[in-house]
Amino acid sequence: MSHGARVIRTGVSSGGTAAPPAATAASSSAGSDAELMDGAYFRSCAGMLKVAQMISLLVGFISVNNSPWTDYSAYSYFQIVTMCDLVMILFFYIIHIFRIYRKLTCVSWPLAEFLHYLIGTILLLIASIVAASKSYNLTGLVAGATFGFLATILCVLSIWSSYKVSCITQSTNASV
Numbered sequence: 001m002s003h004g005a006r007v008i009r010t011g012v013s014s015g016g017t018a019a020p021p022a023a024t025a026a027s028s029s030a031g032s033d034a035e036l037m038d039g040a041y042f043r044s045c046a047g048m049l050k051v052a053q054m055i056s057l058l059v060g061f062i063s064v065n066n067s068p069w070t071d072y073s074a075y076s077y078f079q080i081v082t083m084c085d086l087v088m089i090l091f092f093y094i095i096h097i098f099r100i101y102r103k104l105t106c107v108s109w110p111l112a113e114f115l116h117y118l119i120g121t122i123l124l125l126i127a128s129i130v131a132a133s134k135s136y137n138l139t140g141l142v143a144g145a146t147f148g149f150l151a152t153i154l155c156v157l158s159i160w161s162s163y164k165v166s167c168i169t170q171s172t173n174a175s176v
Helices: 021-030 039-043 045-065 072-097 109-133 139-175
Strands: none
Touching: 039 045, 039 072, 045 072, 045 139, 072 109, 072 139, 109 139
């Protein structure tokens, strides 16, 4: 028994079918500018969730940055975690908007995003707990910790939705 090479298509969603190569070539030459950005991702639940995460992280960062600190290490850790999380969420947002995941098929984008959210959420939860415990009732620090907790909840929602999507995709592919 010989084991032949198998072709794995990563550009096809679980709900749709692949377009024939002739139609793909015709549409890419005719409307490549229209396909550069994914306009539907702006209005999708995942896109709006990423925007809400970025806004809450930015507000939390600004709140802590503009407050008088009593514990330098706790709030510098909070600022580093919020900015790193913000940059990574913006990175994945750009990946989805410009459909870069279709060009770079060597990376498992759902797995990379899931791992980012998993690690980032744990670090953000720790940073928010530390920031809340060291806030000493200063309003800016309490607001920063509150927005950190809000961003943590939004990141948990992203983890749950990406896990749900990957489980549905795997079970759909297994039954076919």
